[in-house]
Amino acid sequence: MSKYLFASILLLILTGSAMSQQRVAPDTIPATIDVEQDENKTVIKAGLRPLRQIAGAPEAFYTYFWEFGDGTFSFAPQPVHNYKDTGDYEIRLYATNNYDDGKAPKGKPRRIKVKKTMYAAADAPSSFFAASDMLAMKTNRMPKPGEEMVTIVGYRHPGGTSAVSGSLLLFYNEKQFAQKNFVLSEERKYNNERKFGLDSLMAMAPSEDLYVPLAGGPSNVTWIDPVRKTALAGLLSEKKALFREQHIWRVEDLKAGEEKFLFLSMETTPEMIKDTNAVVTISGMFVPDDPAYPISQYNLDMQIVASHDPNRMQLKNRRMNYRFVSKSKELSYKVQFQNTGKGPASKVAIGVAVPGMLNGQSLEITDYSPKCVMCDSAYERQSCLDTIIRKDSIFFVFNNIYLKGVKQEGVEDQDSTKGFIKYRIRFSKELKKLPFSSQAAIVFDRNEPVITNRSRGRFKPGLSPGVILGYGKGMSKGELPLGIPAGTLGFTVSAFAPYKPYFQAELYFNVQQKNETLRSFSRDQRDTTIGTGKYLVIGRENYDVVSRTTMDVVPLHLRYNITGWLGVGAGIMVSVVTSEKTQEKKVVQATEMVVPPSGTVQRFQNLAGTITKNFSAADGAVFADLNIGKVRAGPALGIRLLQYVKDPQQRLFFYGIWRF
Structure with a gap:
């Protein structure tokens, strides 16, 4: 009788386990793209597998990146796009599963045909670029070993009325890491960018005896830049010393007010550093032919992740040589946060644990978002940032702000749901050669705190x-x-x-x-x-x-x-x-x-x-x-x-x- 009872119990356990596995959606279900067309107006929706919640994490959700096949893109969940010209286009979807224990869903591009165009309002300037920068870069997700990532390289006209030509450079796979972290698997160009080599770039760089008319000045006035080529050679030498791989594209006739984009699919190698505290960098340069315009540079710092979490903490240059580290050395931290709720947050409090070997009193805030004044100079109810320093912790509090939620109705710009705080901090008097770690707790209004990863710093053995x-x-x-x-x-x-x-x-x-x-x-x-x-x-x-x-x-x-x-x-x-x-x-x-x-x-x-x-x-x-x-x-x-x-x-x- 006991044998039959044991067999029955075992069968129930196995059956329950199988049914449980059937109820969980496998992460191999491909993503689909649903399209509704009305002339050149296209409404796009994603079909994605159900999310698989990580236990103890905030509610899982998807973030989206769409390429429309005409050189434009969107991070909205359900974008509406107007094509300016007729023709065939490939729409691509890259969905990222945040707080989900599976793989990011993959899908095939969806080809559509636009047969007729109607009048559409001119595109408003995007928020992709900061200030007056000519170059900016973003990714659709943080790098994860064995997962594809898209790097968006944006460049724009520097201002003025005359067309600008130049060179676009990309450097990646830092030499400080023993292995390659990225493989450039595909580049999608929509503006006649063409590849060429480093020697060609130097050949086109202005020489010491090159004279260029002053922009907007009399035609008989000339301007000379005797150090332009030397400066460019120095920059390239620095980049080549830091990075293993480089690509250069030629850009022609960039018109006033134009913003253009290059899309690079980068496979993150399986042997990529498994350390989720490591920060990798992709660096870009835009070199206008006209020496009247400066060379624009952009460094895209990304933290390697084991799972996608928009709330994270990172330490730049976390491995240090103790022999050359002084007590006055500054460590650069960054805490990133995102409101993943259904409504806006008016208060975001970030508590950061300070390791004992760091001096909290040496805190220096270098950048933050949302932008607001410091609370000690704010009037009542004004948006402001407050800082509270204690012996073993630091608190950053954004008061009276409006930070949109990812699931809030009508939110298409993912950047409007995000914020960050960057700060520098020095070592304390007793500098020990021991690993140290820090962690942040983020509270949106009165919700439960979101705990970030541990950001670890350590010294090289030497x-x-x-x-x-x-x-x-x-x-x-x-x-x-x-x-x-x-x-x-x-x-x-x-x-x-x-x-x-x-x-x-x-x-x-x-x-x-x-x-x-x-x-x-x-x-x-x-x-x-x-x-x-x-x-x-x-x-x-x-x-x-x-x-x-x-x-x-x-x-x-x-x-x-x-x-x-x-x-x-x-x-x-x-x-x-x-x-x-x-x-x-x-x-x-x-x-x-x-x-x-x-x-x-x-x-x-x-x-x-x-x-x-x-x-x-x-x-x-x-x-x-x-x-x-x-x-x-x-x-x-x-x-x-x-x-x-x-x-x-x-x-x-x-x-x-x-x-x-």
């Missing part, structure tokens, strides 16, 4: 070479025991200024050791001739003379600095005889046979029978030691006790070390 000068003292009475001799010079390699346990490798080149052992001694009275003189031999001595050169290697040495002036360690040392020479030494004691006898005893010696061996012996030892001084970086004194294994002896090693 290498610290060192020099050791020491003296070894043996406790064994052996003839010539292995081990660190009386004088030795060594070199070390370890992590720079560590605060955690670390490994240190060591290598010692020792001075030559020499030992003489008396093998026999005899006394006799015998005449002999030495040189031209006659001597009476009174004694003979036979010695074995051994000369050794040794090398000591520490392959494993674990250390820990208890404080800045006290460190301990333990490890294994291997001692090797690299060269050994054995000789027979004969010594004769004699007095010269003269009248009257002098009585002076002279010693005459001779070396013979040399035998040389290389790497003739080895021994290993375990040790423990103690350092006092600047144990992280700088000079220190040490004592080490070694216990050898093969030749069971103990040795003390006294040394001075300087870690650079």
Whole structure:
């Protein structure tokens, strides 16, 4: 009976699991594009799989990016587009699943045919560009390993009435990362942009003797820019030093008031950095031919994500070299937020945890959105930004604002639902080489707080070479025991200024050791001739003379600095005889046979029978030691006790070390 009961329960569990899986929409369901046409007016809607909510996250939702196939685009959920010309167009949809545990839905482009055009109002200037910039870039989503991303490169006329031509440059795949992060899979051009090489760009760059008429000035007045080409070469050299890949497009006859766009599909490689705190950059440049217009640059910083979350925190240049970091170094943080609700938010409060090694009082706000005045200078009920600094936290509060919601009726511009705060902060007085992290909690009006990712900063391990000068003292009475001799010079390699346990490798080149052992001694009275003189031999001595050169290697040495002036360690040392020479030494004691006898005893010696061996012996030892001084970086004194294994002896090693 129990077997039947067990089988029934198992069947119910499996059936329930299968039914549960059937109820969850698979993330392989393709996206569809629904189109309603009325002459050149097109209403577009998306057909998407149901969202799969991440547990504990805010309510999942889709964001949209549409390409209309004529060089224009929209981020609206259901855009309405008017085509200016007849013809065939391909509409593309890129939907991003925020707070969803599946993959972003993919779909095929939808081809439509516009047979007739009707009058349509002229396009209003877009909000794509900031201020008077000639170049701007956006992406439809943050980069996620193994997922396609679209980069929109926008360029526009710099102002004035004459047409402008120039070059559009894109740099990506930073050299600071070992692997490629992006592959440019497709470029969609609608304004006759054409590719060309870097050499062609430099050939077209203005030279020192190029004269250009002043814009708007008399025709007989000329203007010269003697450093234009040099400046461009310098910029290109900087970019090539930072990025692996580049593309250049030629732009011709950009008319006054025109804004044009280039769409680049970029596959994020599966081997892209999995660290969701890493920030990657795509950099762009617009170089007008006319030197009267400046070169425009734009850096698009993007945080790598594991899932799409519009509320995030990032730290720029999060991996630092501790050797070159000073207490005055500033860290640049950015907190991004988006109102994902159905209505506008009038208050957004951002609480940021400040790591203990950072100084909250050094806070400097560098940029923020929505733009408003600071609350200390605002009148009553005015939109303003307030800042509250505490020991371990900072609060940024946007008061009396109107931040639209993603699900709010009539909202098409996604940027109107977003905001951010950028700030700089310095290290505190005690700068430790330890990882640190920060996290933000974002509250829209009185809703539950949205917790962002952890933004982690860390220091590169760095290498610290060192020099050791020491003296070894043996406790064994052996003839010539292995081990660190009386004088030795060594070199070390370890992590720079560590605060955690670390490994240190060591290598010692020792001075030559020499030992003489008396093998026999005899006394006799015998005449002999030495040189031209006659001597009476009174004694003979036979010695074995051994000369050794040794090398000591520490392959494993674990250390820990208890404080800045006290460190301990333990490890294994291997001692090797690299060269050994054995000789027979004969010594004769004699007095010269003269009248009257002098009585002076002279010693005459001779070396013979040399035998040389290389790497003739080895021994290993375990040790423990103690350092006092600047144990992280700088000079220190040490004592080490070694216990050898093969030749069971103990040795003390006294040394001075300087870690650079």
